[in-house]
Amino acid sequence: MTEANVLVVLDGVGESLKKSQLELLSAGRLLGTVSVAATAPVGEAVLAQLRENGAAAAYVPDGADLSEYLVGPTAAWLAEVVSASEAQGRPVRAVLLDNSPTGRETAARLGVRLGAGVITDVVGLEPDGTAHKSVLAGSYEDRARATSPVSILTLKANLDLGSPAAPAPGSAAVTPVAVPADALTRSARVTGRAAKVSSGRPDLTEARVVVAGGRGTDGDFGPVEELADALGGAVGASRAAADAGWVSHDLQVGQTGKTVSPQLYISAGISGAVQQKAGMQTAKVIVAVNSDPESPVFEIADFGVVGDLFEVLPQATAEIKRRRG
Amino acid sequence: MGDTLKIVVLVKHVPDAQFDRHIGPERTLDRSESILSELDEYALEAALQLTDARGGDKGGNEVIALTMGGPDAANALKKALQIGASSGVHLSDEALAGSDAWATSLALAAAIRSLGEVDLVITGMASTDGETSLVPAQLAEHLGLPQLTFASSLEVSGRTVAIQRDGEGVTETVEAELPALVSVTDQANEPRYPNFKGILAAKKKKIATLSLAEVGLDAGQVGAAGSLTAVESAKPRPPRAAGTIITDEGDAGVKLVDFLAAQKLI
Ligand SMILES: Cc1cc2nc3c(=O)[nH]c(=O)nc-3n(C[C@H](O)[C@H](O)[C@H](O)COP(=O)(O)OP(=O)(O)OC[C@H]3O[C@@H](n4cnc5c(N)ncnc54)[C@H](O)[C@@H]3O)c2cc1C
Numbered sequence: 001m002t003e004a005n006v007l008v009v010l011d012g013v014g015e016s017l018k019k020s021q022l023e024l025l026s027a028g029r030l031l032g033t034v035s036v037a038a039t040a041p042v043g044e045a046v047l048a049q050l051r052e053n054g055a056a057a058a059y060v061p062d063g064a065d066l067s068e069y070l071v072g073p074t075a076a077w078l079a080e081v082v083s084a085s086e087a088q089g090r091p092v093r094a095v096l097l098d099n100s101p102t103g104r105e106t107a108a109r110l111g112v113r114l115g116a117g118v119i120t121d122v123v124g125l126e127p128d129g130t131a132h133k134s135v136l137a138g139s140y141e142d143r144a145r146a147t148s149p150v151s152i153l154t155l156k157a158n159l160d161l162g163s164p165a166a167p168a169p170g171s172a173a174v175t176p177v178a179v180p181a182d183a184l185t186r187s188a189r190v191t192g193r194a195a196k197v198s199s200g201r202p203d204l205t206e207a208r209v210v211v212a213g214g215r216g217t218d219g220d221f222g223p224v225e226e227l228a229d230a231l232g233g234a235v236g237a238s239r240a241a242a243d244a245g246w247v248s249h250d251l252q253v254g255q256t257g258k259t260v261s262p263q264l265y266i267s268a269g270i271s272g273a274v275q276q277k278a279g280m281q282t283a284k285v286i287v288a289v290n291s292d293p294e295s296p297v298f299e300i301a302d303f304g305v306v307g308d309l310f311e312v313l314p315q316a317t318a319e320i321k322r323r324r325g
Numbered sequence: 326m327g328d329t330l331k332i333v334v335l336v337k338h339v340p341d342a343q344f345d346r347h348i349g350p351e352r353t354l355d356r357s358e359s360i361l362s363e364l365d366e367y368a369l370e371a372a373l374q375l376t377d378a379r380g381g382d383k384g385g386n387e388v389i390a391l392t393m394g395g396p397d398a399a400n401a402l403k404k405a406l407q408i409g410a411s412s413g414v415h416l417s418d419e420a421l422a423g424s425d426a427w428a429t430s431l432a433l434a435a436a437i438r439s440l441g442e443v444d445l446v447i448t449g450m451a452s453t454d455g456e457t458s459l460v461p462a463q464l465a466e467h468l469g470l471p472q473l474t475f476a477s478s479l480e481v482s483g484r485t486v487a488i489q490r491d492g493e494g495v496t497e498t499v500e501a502e503l504p505a506l507v508s509v510t511d512q513a514n515e516p517r518y519p520n521f522k523g524i525l526a527a528k529k530k531k532i533a534t535l536s537l538a539e540v541g542l543d544a545g546q547v548g549a550a551g552s553l554t555a556v557e558s559a560k561p562r563p564p565r566a567a568g569t570i571i572t573d574e575g576d577a578g579v580k581l582v583d584f585l586a587a588q589k590l591i
Contacts, residue, residue, distance in 0.1 A: 012493070070499055071462065072471060100493070101458060101475055108462035109472075111427060117553030118426060120457045130557070136346050136454070141562050148553040188471040188505070191487075192498035203493075209590070231591065239511075249491060249512065256364070256450065256511045264590050285588055286565070287581065293570070300565050303584045307573025315578020320591055323582065 004032035004093035004129075005085065008055075009078065011039045011102060017049050020157045020206045024096050025053045027125055030161055031094050034170070035059065037081045039066050039074055047172050054167035059084065062176035069187045071102060075109035076183030082114060082150070084177050092150060094129060099154040099259075100205070107152045117146030119153050123261065123282060124160035132160070137255065137278030156282075157206040158261050196248060202234045204251060208263045209233030212253055212280070215240040216269020216290065216309055221247060223313035224268055230320045236260065236280075238270045254279035268309040272297025289313065329385040330481065332372040332445045333437055334410065335461075336390045337362045338401035339454040346454075348559040361401040364449030366408070366516035367509045372447050373409045374514065375481055387411045389440060393421060393432055399532060406527035407519035413532035414440065420537055420544035425552035426455070430463035432547050435540035437468060445486065446506040450475055461508040471501035477512040 006028040010021050017025075028034035035057040036050055042060065050058055059081045066074050082092045095110065097103040104120050111118040123141070124132035131153055133142045146152065204210065209231045213224035215238065228235045236253040237246070253260055255275040265283035270276060272288070272295055280286070281300055288301035289309045298304045305312050339362045340346045340355065347355040369390065376386035390405035392398045393416040402413035416436045424432065437443060446468070451458040458474075465472035473479070476488035487500045488507060519527070537544065545551060569584070571577060585591045 070472060070474065072465070075466070104458050105462040105472070105474060108426065108457075108459040109466040111459075111553070112430070112463050112466035115553070118457075118459055119554055120459065134562075135559070136348070139346065139562055140348055140559055142559045143557045144554055145557065146553055147555050186469060186471055186502075188473045188499050188501040190497050191500050193492075194496045196494050196496065198494060250494070255453065264585070264588075281562075285590060286568075287584070289577075289581075293572070298568075298570055300568075301570070302565065302568040302588075303581065304568055304570040305573055305577040305581060306570065307577050311575075312573055312578045312581065315576075316581045317578075319579050319582040320585075323586075323591070 005090040006032045006034050007037055007082065007085065007092045007095045008034055009037050009039070009095060009097045009103070009106065011098065011106075013038050013040065013042050013046055015043065016045050018206070020098060022053065023157065023159055024098060024155060025055065026161055027155055027159060028096055029054055029167055030125055030127055031129055033090070035085060035090065036172070037078055047174070050172040051169050052167065054170040055172045056090070056170045057085070057088070058172045058174050059177050060174060062178045064179040064184060066179065068190055069184065070190065071105045071109055072187045073179060073183040074106050075113060077177065077179045078106070078110050079113040080180060081177050084175065095150065095152045097152070097154045099156045103154050107154050111152050114150050114152070115148060116150040116152050117148045119144050119146060119151065122153050122155045122159065125153070125155070134282055137274060138281040156259070156261055158208070158263070196250065199235070201228060202232070204234040204236060204253070205258050205260055207234035207260070210236045210253070210260050210262045210264070210280070210283070211266040211268065212236030212238065212270060213241055213268050214238035214270030215244070217241060217246065219244065219246045223310060223317070227266065227313050227317045230317045231264070233262070233264070238276050267297050267301070268313060270297060271295045272300065328379055330376055330379060330444045331387045331389070331442065332376065332447055333389045333391050333440065333443050334365070334368050334372045334405070335433065335446070335448040336365045336369065336392050336401045336405050337452050338392065338394055338398040339452060359397060359400070361404040362449060362453045364451060364453055364511065367511055367513050368447045368449045369405055369408055369410060370514045370516040371479060371507070371509045372445070373517070382411050389414055391433065391436060392416070393429065393436070395422070402532050403527065404519065406530045406532070407523045408517060409523060410530075412530055415532055415534045416540065417534055418537040420548045423549040423552065424547050425554045426457055426459035426463055427553045428547040428551040430460050430467055431551070432537070432540070432542060433460070433464055434467035435542050436535055439535065439540045442504070444503045445481070446470065448506070448508045450508050450510045458508075461506060465506040468506070470504055470506045472506045472508070473499050473501055474508040476507050476509045479507055479509065479513065
């Protein structure tokens with residue numbers, strides 16, 4: 001697939017590109033020449049980053065604010081972008097999106113529009129477009145490919161790309177593409193938004209370190225948060241902890257929560273039920289602290305401590321601070 | 326037609342995650358030890374709450390449980406009928422085996438079209454085997470429906486459906502006109518269990534079996550032939566090398582940091 005044209009979809013672009021968005025661009029370069037479809041207009045700083053990262057074109061929506069709708073109109077617009085790219089002599093062979101729920105659903109609807117195969121939960125990518133995909137709650141890894149002329153892949157953060165070449169600068173020429181009006185008529189509209197309080201910690205799904213607490217915290221997430229902060233990591237939780245109202249459901253890791261693949265996952269006071277493992281067992285290194293030696297989490301831990309999290313976590317936090325001086 | 330609702334709920338027969346799950350030599354999932362997907366119970370409950378509030382079946386409402394799969398998949402329908410669905414529809418054809426999300430959603434869309442006008446399609450947030458969340462969105466696209474996915478609550482008033490959902494850092498309210506597709510999370514409700522009355526009542530309820538031809542599709546459009554993705558290999562993840570387990574003797578926090586340092590994680 002090398003030297004194919006690859007469309008990288010960037011959703012929720014802020015003042016500058018996030019690490020996971022830069023990673024999508026690297027993944028795109030592994031497969032070919034990258035163009036970008038940003039779901040909202042982008043600023044000059046982002047354009048400069050896109051040029052540095054080799055983007056040949058940047059498509060932005062024209063005529064409607066896609067953020068007012070759930071995925072349907074975005075998928076319809078992306079289908080237009082694919083046509084526009086083809087009309088400019090750049091037929092798209094692959095579309096890459098992030099693996100968030102929105103990314104996967106946008107991919108799903110775009111797949112139907114383009115008659116393109118969709119592969120989700122991609123954890124590794126080969127230059128010929130073969131994807132490594134984590135399945136069955138992370139217990140299996142498939143190698144899969146789309147058999148259609150266009151393939152659509154949704155990529156997890158901290159993806160394995162081998163060693164991608166450094167980018168040659170691209171022009172990132174901005175091309176507005178109209179949002180098709182009929183896409184908006186039968187769509188779900190966002191009629192209200194209430195922002196939640198931000199913790200200031202890194203985003204859970206892309207964090208390199210996650211410290212997660214469960215029912216064993218008994219509602220006191222202090223030791224979990226302090227260790228996360230000492231490690232510059234994000235805080236996660238089991239469903240039991242989220243259901244108890246101790247932390248926001250946003251922090252839930254697992255089958256019905258977020259899937260994370262950090263370098264390090266520290267599980268504290270979590271038993272390690274299958275639904276919890278589903279969200280974290282692709283972490284590179286797993287550390288578990290649990291007072292019950294029979295807890296299933298120890299079956300997957302690289303380093304396990306049978307002990308009280310209220311003793312072990314604060315001591316570890318203090319030790320990290322001491323070593324850093 | 327007053328305030329009645331005709332709702333299709335998708336139910337799937339999936340391997341029980343409590344047991345070790347295996348991918349067989351044909352690169353397809355071993356489906357012994359299967360159950361009604363837990364995540365679909367929330368979809369069924371959501372449908373039942375909406376119709377209960379409008380007088381249930383007697384009030385002219387309908388909750389149709391729809392599944393696609395081999396003969397065993399009928400077990401998921403039976404459970405759904407026991408819990409309270411009005412009737413079941415089983416799309417069953419050997420040619421469907423090995424369908425990817427594209428082929429599955431194409432077939433389910435055809436089955437739903439064959440049921441006439443439907444107000445709502447409700448699904449779980451994901452299947453517990455495929456886990457992709459692709460099917461609800463692809464189904465919505467095939468049927469030309471607005472999708473309101475990952476609902477933590479939903480409400481229908483008149484011809485408008487409104488949901489709440491947790492976005493990244495925000496809670497959103499989303500609305501659409503019926504007909505629409507809604508997927509619900511495990512936060513949406515507490516699913517009810519089948520009771521004795523429900524189990525008896527289920528025996529009188531109908532399960533219609535549909536073939537591919539009856540929904541207007543042919544074998545080439547589904548199964549491996551109609552799929553747009555192919556799995557080349559499936560390997561169990563290498564088991565994690567046996568880790569070190571220590572018992573805290575007062576210094577486990579320090580040992581934990583030693584381990585992190587040795588792994589170059591700090
Ligand atoms: C459909 C469905 C979806 C689900 N989705 C998810 C999901 O996304 N994520 C998820 O996490 N779960 C999910 N679950 C729930 C899951 O099955 C478990 O119930 C849940 O993960 C248990 O959380 P826990 O480990 O915190 O609690 P418990 O199982 O109660 O475990 C608490 C642990 O803390 C330990 N402990 C207690 N005190 C201390 C102490 N002082 N120091 C150290 N250790 C201590 C105990 O030994 C125990 O192992 C789902 C379940 C269903 C049915």
